[in-house]
Amino acid sequence: QVQLVESGGGVVQPGRSLRLSCAASGFTFSSYGIHWVRQAPGKGLEWVAVISYNGNDKFYADSVKGRFTISRDNSKKTLFLQMNSLTPEDTAVYYCAKGDSPGVSGGMEVWGQGTTVTVSS
Amino acid sequence: SSELTQAPSVSVSPGQTARITCSGNGLPKQYAYWYQQKPGQAPVLVINKDTERPSGIPERFSGSSSGTTVTLTISGVQAEDEADYYCQSADSRGIHVFFGGGTKLTVL
Numbered sequence: 001q002v003q004l005v006e007s008g009g010g011v012v013q014p015g016r017s018l019r020l021s022c023a024a025s026g027f028t029f030s031s032y033g034i035h036w037v038r039q040a041p042g043k044g045l046e047w048v049a050v051i052s053y054n055g056n057d058k059f060y061a062d063s064v065k066g067r068f069t070i071s072r073d074n075s076k077k078t079l080f081l082q083m084n085s086l087t088p089e090d091t092a093v094y095y096c097a098k099g100d101s102p103g104v105s106g107g108m109e110v111w112g113q114g115t116t117v118t119v120s121s
Numbered sequence: 122s123s124e125l126t127q128a129p130s131v132s133v134s135p136g137q138t139a140r141i142t143c144s145g146n147g148l149p150k151q152y153a154y155w156y157q158q159k160p161g162q163a164p165v166l167v168i169n170k171d172t173e174r175p176s177g178i179p180e181r182f183s184g185s186s187s188g189t190t191v192t193l194t195i196s197g198v199q200a201e202d203e204a205d206y207y208c209q210s211a212d213s214r215g216i217h218v219f220f221g222g223g224t225k226l227t228v229l
Contacts, residue, residue, distance in 0.1 A: 035218065037164075045156070045164065045207050047218040059216045095163055105215030107154035107170070111163040 002026040002110045004096050009115030014087055020115060022079035022096035030054070030074040033099035035108055036081050038092035038117075048094070049081065053102035063089075086119045093117075125208055125221035132227040139195040141224045143208030146189055153191040154209040155184060157202075158223075164207065168193060195226075203228045 008020040022034070036048040049060045049070040058070050069082040079096050093116050097108035125145040133139045143153060155168035166175055168184035171191060181196045195202055208221040 037220075044205075044223040045158075045209075045220040047209075047220060050216075050218065061217070097164075100169065105211055107152070107166055107209065108156075108164075109166055109169075109175070111165070113163050 002098065004098060004110060004112035006094060006096055006112045006115035009094065009117045011118045011120060012086055013121050014119055016086055017082070017084045018086060018117060020081040020083065020094055020096075020117070022081075022112060024077045024079070024098070027098065029072075029077040031102055033057075033102060033104050033106070034072065034079045035097045035099060036070060036079075037095045037097055037108070037111075038090075039095070039114075040089075040092040043092075046092070050099070050104045051079070052104050057104050059104055083117070086117075088119050091117060091119050125210060125219060127206075127208060127221040127224045129222070130225045130227065132229055133198050134229045135200060136197055139198050139202070139226055141193040141195075141206050141226065142190055143192075143221045144190045145210060145221075147213060148186065148189050148191055148210060150213055151210045151215060153184070153186065155191075155193045156207045156209065157204045158207065159204045167206075198226075198228055200228050202226060 003025045005023045035050045051070045067085045071080045093114040095114045096112045098110045100106040152170040156164035157167045158164040171186040172184045183194045185192045205223045207223045
């Protein structure tokens with residue numbers, strides 16, 4: 001079955017960096033756009049970034065633009081999120097989610113279980 | 122506009138019909154999607170492209186669209202439907218995604 005498994009979360013000090021991974025299985029990873037979505041404690045969902053099936057198109061929320069970088073390795077069926085200059089406002093559960101098309105638009109068909117990032121001194 | 126507005130909460134008794142609305146100026150031009158999220162769990166897509174029900178989602182879940190408002194309807198609500206529900210859409214170019222603030226459905 002379609003499965004996404006995030007990893008790489010943890011506790012990090014403000015200003016430091018962290019790299020999240022999302023391992024995919026059960027579908028043709030290289031054929032779909034993939035999103036990162038986060039959820040701060042007790043808050044709603046916030047879209048973070050999206051990457052197209054071949055990595056050529058990448059878009060970011062204004063809140064992370066210039067600090068976060070989304071990338072993918074289709075040979076390893078893995079999605080990444082490089083997070084730099086982290087602030088306490090980046091504290092959240094981070095989910096990866098499979099898009100419903102090769103591009104960057106549309107809905108999110110399947111979600112991982114999330115990985116928790118805590119930014120604190 | 123990139124803003125989607127949802128009521129914070131809706132309450133219904135078991136067996137009744139719950140209607141959760143989502144309003145946004147961009148909705149006539151972009152599809153809306155609905156997600157169900159239970160405590161401690163990842164979101165699940167329950168309505169795709171305004172009205173489509175993904176495989177495995179019970180028939181009591183349906184979606185509709187009218188102008189700048191989309192509606193998630195749950196007919197014959199069951200206790201297991203108690204959850205947070207989020208609508209999602211995109212900007213006019215279909216590039217930047219945004220979510221509504223979420224609606225907490227309480228089954229009395």
